[in-house]
Amino acid sequence: MDGAVKLLEALAATVGAERVLTDAADTEPYFTDWRRRYRGRALAVVQPGNVDELARVVRACAEAGVAIVPQGGNTGLCGGATPPADGRSVLLSLSRMNRIRAVDADNNTLIAEAGCTLAAVQQAAEEAGRLFPLSLGSQGSCEIGGNLSTNAGGVHVLRYGNMRELTLGLEVVLPDGRVWDGLRGLRKDNTGYDLKQLFIGAEGTLGVISAAVLKLFPCPRAQAVAWLAVTGPAAAVALLGFLRDHVGERLTAFELIGRNALELVLRHIPGARSPLPAVPEWSLLVELSDPHPDAVLDELLGGVLEEALGHGWVQDAALAASLAQRAELWALRENVSEAQKIEGFAIKHDVAVPVSRIPDFLAAAEAALRAVWPVVRIVAFGHLGDGNLHYNLSLPRAEDNVAFITRTADVNRIVHDIVDGLDGTISAEHGIGQLKRAELVHYKSQVELDLMRAVKTALDPQGLMNPGKVL
Amino acid sequence: MDGAVKLLEALAATVGAERVLTDAADTEPYFTDWRRRYRGRALAVVQPGNVDELARVVRACAEAGVAIVPQGGNTGLCGGATPPADGRSVLLSLSRMNRIRAVDADNNTLIAEAGCTLAAVQQAAEEAGRLFPLSLGSQGSCEIGGNLSTNAGGVHVLRYGNMRELTLGLEVVLPDGRVWDGLRGLRKDNTGYDLKQLFIGAEGTLGVISAAVLKLFPCPRAQAVAWLAVTGPAAAVALLGFLRDHVGERLTAFELIGRNALELVLRHIPGARSPLPAVPEWSLLVELSDPHPDAVLDELLGGVLEEALGHGWVQDAALAASLAQRAELWALRENVSEAQKIEGFAIKHDVAVPVSRIPDFLAAAEAALRAVWPVVRIVAFGHLGDGNLHYNLSLPRAEDNVAFITRTADVNRIVHDIVDGLDGTISAEHGIGQLKRAELVHYKSQVELDLMRAVKTALDPQGLMNPGKVL
Numbered sequence: 001m002d003g004a005v006k007l008l009e010a011l012a013a014t015v016g017a018e019r020v021l022t023d024a025a026d027t028e029p030y031f032t033d034w035r036r037r038y039r040g041r042a043l044a045v046v047q048p049g050n051v052d053e054l055a056r057v058v059r060a061c062a063e064a065g066v067a068i069v070p071q072g073g074n075t076g077l078c079g080g081a082t083p084p085a086d087g088r089s090v091l092l093s094l095s096r097m098n099r100i101r102a103v104d105a106d107n108n109t110l111i112a113e114a115g116c117t118l119a120a121v122q123q124a125a126e127e128a129g130r131l132f133p134l135s136l137g138s139q140g141s142c143e144i145g146g147n148l149s150t151n152a153g154g155v156h157v158l159r160y161g162n163m164r165e166l167t168l169g170l171e172v173v174l175p176d177g178r179v180w181d182g183l184r185g186l187r188k189d190n191t192g193y194d195l196k197q198l199f200i201g202a203e204g205t206l207g208v209i210s211a212a213v214l215k216l217f218p219c220p221r222a223q224a225v226a227w228l229a230v231t232g233p234a235a236a237v238a239l240l241g242f243l244r245d246h247v248g249e250r251l252t253a254f255e256l257i258g259r260n261a262l263e264l265v266l267r268h269i270p271g272a273r274s275p276l277p278a279v280p281e282w283s284l285l286v287e288l289s290d291p292h293p294d295a296v297l298d299e300l301l302g303g304v305l306e307e308a309l310g311h312g313w314v315q316d317a318a319l320a321a322s323l324a325q326r327a328e329l330w331a332l333r334e335n336v337s338e339a340q341k342i343e344g345f346a347i348k349h350d351v352a353v354p355v356s357r358i359p360d361f362l363a364a365a366e367a368a369l370r371a372v373w374p375v376v377r378i379v380a381f382g383h384l385g386d387g388n389l390h391y392n393l394s395l396p397r398a399e400d401n402v403a404f405i406t407r408t409a410d411v412n413r414i415v416h417d418i419v420d421g422l423d424g425t426i427s428a429e430h431g432i433g434q435l436k437r438a439e440l441v442h443y444k445s446q447v448e449l450d451l452m453r454a455v456k457t458a459l460d461p462q463g464l465m466n467p468g469k470v471l
Numbered sequence: 472m473d474g475a476v477k478l479l480e481a482l483a484a485t486v487g488a489e490r491v492l493t494d495a496a497d498t499e500p501y502f503t504d505w506r507r508r509y510r511g512r513a514l515a516v517v518q519p520g521n522v523d524e525l526a527r528v529v530r531a532c533a534e535a536g537v538a539i540v541p542q543g544g545n546t547g548l549c550g551g552a553t554p555p556a557d558g559r560s561v562l563l564s565l566s567r568m569n570r571i572r573a574v575d576a577d578n579n580t581l582i583a584e585a586g587c588t589l590a591a592v593q594q595a596a597e598e599a600g601r602l603f604p605l606s607l608g609s610q611g612s613c614e615i616g617g618n619l620s621t622n623a624g625g626v627h628v629l630r631y632g633n634m635r636e637l638t639l640g641l642e643v644v645l646p647d648g649r650v651w652d653g654l655r656g657l658r659k660d661n662t663g664y665d666l667k668q669l670f671i672g673a674e675g676t677l678g679v680i681s682a683a684v685l686k687l688f689p690c691p692r693a694q695a696v697a698w699l700a701v702t703g704p705a706a707a708v709a710l711l712g713f714l715r716d717h718v719g720e721r722l723t724a725f726e727l728i729g730r731n732a733l734e735l736v737l738r739h740i741p742g743a744r745s746p747l748p749a750v751p752e753w754s755l756l757v758e759l760s761d762p763h764p765d766a767v768l769d770e771l772l773g774g775v776l777e778e779a780l781g782h783g784w785v786q787d788a789a790l791a792a793s794l795a796q797r798a799e800l801w802a803l804r805e806n807v808s809e810a811q812k813i814e815g816f817a818i819k820h821d822v823a824v825p826v827s828r829i830p831d832f833l834a835a836a837e838a839a840l841r842a843v844w845p846v847v848r849i850v851a852f853g854h855l856g857d858g859n860l861h862y863n864l865s866l867p868r869a870e871d872n873v874a875f876i877t878r879t880a881d882v883n884r885i886v887h888d889i890v891d892g893l894d895g896t897i898s899a900e901h902g903i904g905q906l907k908r909a910e911l912v913h914y915k916s917q918v919e920l921d922l923m924r925a926v927k928t929a930l931d932p933q934g935l936m937n938p939g940k941v942l
Contacts (some may be wrong), residue, residue: 104827105712106708106709106825106827107825107828129716150661151661153661157659158658165636174918178918179918180919184894184896185825185894186823186824186894187628187629187856188624188628188633188857188896189898189899190898190899190901191903191911191914192923192941193923194671195923195926197669200665201664201665202664206664218715218719220719241577244689245689246763247763248689291715291716291719292719292721293717300763352657352658352659353657354575355577355578383659388659423654423655424657425660425661425662426662427660427661428657428659428661429661430661431661432662440663447645447649447652448651448663451645451666452663455664455669456664458925458926
């Protein structure tokens with residue numbers, strides 16, 4: 001009997017025949033990534049329902065020497081969950097493993113299985129009177145296993161950290177099918193190597209995360225939101241330091257929005273309107289939060305912004321006066337990606353540099369790009385508080401973009417060289433997947449690549465875990 | 472020529488003969504640990520002055536097949552920096568590598584070499600108008616490389632995290648002498664495996680940390696400190712949740728002090744006096760901090776404590792009315808270890824459980840110990856906010872302790888079994904070193920030990936890095 005057939009029979013015996021999908025109509029959604037840039041194939045899509053089934057599936061694949069591609073909500077932006085084209089791997093869908101196993105409000109933790117959507121985790125926290133602070137546009141679809149495997153970020157990293165910082169423990173099915181139970185809900189544990197760190201952000205190349213102990217926080221009961229026109233990126237950086245110095249951890253968002261980004265939103269998103277009389281060259285969305293219900297945050301923010309006007313950093317400011325106005329300001333920021341999509345093609349980057357180097361990056365990248373494409377349109381926006389910008393490039397006339405697309409590699413080299421020269425990163429929050437593999441090898445030192453490969457070989461000696469991703 | 476002699480000559484040629492110590496008078500302080508529980512020997516104590524010298528020293532040792540024991544301020548509590556007794560290793564002192572390489576206030580980072588004392592790092596941060604929040608009793612002597620290698624904790628982990636959370640990047644000399652430059656000052660970087668996590672908390676068994684990018688924070692400008700008598704550990708846990716819910720991240724310390732711990736301080740520390748009329752069975756030291764200078768923290772804390780009295784969690788409270796009173800309250804907590812030392816012998820533990828399980832731990836451990844030693848004296852105190860307690864045991868009459876000491880293994884088994892049953896850890900913040908190696912093997916699963924050994928073998932195939940520690 002053919003090896004693949006034998007494997008699929010063994011998998012069907014493990015999870016049930018109806019959980020081993022092979023019909024094209026069933027498997028299709030799993031084989032293409034969300035942005036429709038990658039398409040692959042697999043022997044089957046397998047849907048284990050619990051960690052025991054998952055472990056048996058992985059063991060069977062390991063014994064058959066068949067590669068595994070883990071997939072959560074399939075909302076990744078770098079093709080990290082799309083199988084290779086050869087069709088010889090098994091796609092492992094974690095979506096059925098979607099139980100909240102436990103909530104411990106006194107310990108500020110919950111245990112979620114990999115297939116829980118981010119929204120389900122947020123809701124479980126809320127029901128316990130707590131906050132799970134990770135928040136992403138895709139939260140209704142993306143799953144915790146994917147959030148962990150890509151070390152997801154978002155708009156509240158400034159205050160709460162990335163997914164890595166939100167995780168206390170993991171349960172992982174190793175490449176040989178053994179289960180590592182590291183589901184500890186401890187704030188302090190210095191007993192040897194912190195193994196969970198290996199799997200977070202590894203994009204499924206070292207094992208399959210099946211569950212996690214996640215940190216919860218007090219719910220904010222007071223918030224203040226303002227939209228500011230700042231005199232430039234350097235003023236924005238100065239204001240960030242000034243704000244943190246005055247309001248500390250109340251600062252929960254500090255987002256930069258360039259003129260082109262805001263104009264896209266105003267053009268394409270129904271109901272969007274400029275919060276200030278003129279569209280600023282550089283806007284900031286600032287949010288303060290406090291669990292203390294009597295916190296007079298509007299007053300605090302107003303006072304600090306008054307001082308910031310005096311320093312010349314801020315030109316104009318609109319403070320949201322109601323929940324509806326807060327939502328309106330946030331929508332302007334959150335709809336940039338959607339407006340970009342409607343507008344059409346762009347060469348996109350997800351970069352970070354030290355916060356202090358953001359002004360240098362913006363100046364250097366614009367100058368270098370304009371030297372080649374004088375009319376290039378730069379849509380720059382993102383998490384200035386983390387030094388992380390999304391930086392999208394296109395030409396104003398759609399017909400010129402056809403030629404521009406063919407220059408993607410050159411554009412990437414210009415942008416990424418500048419980032420690299422500023423000790424930055426070519427992937428701040430989206431990961432590597434298939435999309436940035438070549439760039440990773442281009443920019444990482446030989447020593448670092450050797451270390452990564454040594455770890456990969458140590459944990460996955462057969463090289464069966466999500467092949468063709470990251471390394 | 473003898474291999475060892477040849478190696479020492481090569482090392483002398485690298486760092487200078489005066490930086491290769493071999494005279495007993497010179498090497499003695501390096502060969503004994505701070506608590507004087509371990510004593511070893513080494514071929515020499517080598518003191519490189521920069522990362523190039525360090526790398527050449529490590530390479531020479533690797534080529535000679537000679538083991539390396541890295542040492543910082545030699546203040547560790549588990550013998551992790553004391554060389555083996557065989558005298559065949561080289562002790563690598565990092566203390567001369569003590570430069571602050573850079574401070575970037577706008578990025579809230581500084582770069583410190585491994586040999587900087589913690590106090591020097593705190594001072595460099597302060598000079599830049601920032602806070603480096605790690606704070607330890609040994610901060611004048613302990614060094615950043617040691618803090619990183621043991622993932623140091625302390626009283627402010629609740630708010631700022633362990634050393635791991637305070638670190639953005641590392642420079643590491645690998646076991647073969649190559650230098651990994653991971654000195655990135657980025658809040659977000661998702662380009663492959665997060666290699667720095669491997670070396671933090673690895674106690675020098677995977678490589679030698681030579682420098683780090685550390686996170687800085689706004690300086691607190693307002694503080695409030697109170698000493699509370701609570702009705703018991705369960706009330707303390709309830710109060711913790713209530714406080715966080717009301718004051719959020721302003722809560723910077725939440726320390727539990729059992730009656731015996733406070734009585735030791737009152738007995739042995741000159742000038743110490745009880746903050747409340749009676750010595751409570753369970754005391755809490757609570758600290759709020761805020762960078763906002765006008766924060767009316769005393770009022771906020773007073774109001775919340777008033778409510779806590781209403782809930783029955785708090786019996787009595789003393790709010791510090793001056794800087795001097797704050798220092799006095801803190802001294803009561805910080806002098807517990809010193810008072811314990813003066814009092815005499817104790818079998819000590821450094822455990823953590825989920826915060827919600829602290830009451831269970833205290834009840835179960837006391838019952839199990841009293842079943843064997845009805846008069847055992849329990850000195851319990853520590854970082855309740857992190858679920859981390861120091862738990863010291865002795866018998867009231869000094870002459871009985873001689874026999875009690877011989878039962879250390881039995882005592883450990885009782886305490887650690889209870890911790891393990893509550894999903895806790897046998898080493899919350901002190902690490903493993905030599906002291907807890909056997910306990911680590913006893914309590915870790917085979918899968919976890921296998922994973923740790925796979926990592927060790929991948930990075931240090933010759934097994935030359937700090938042998939006999941951790942694994």
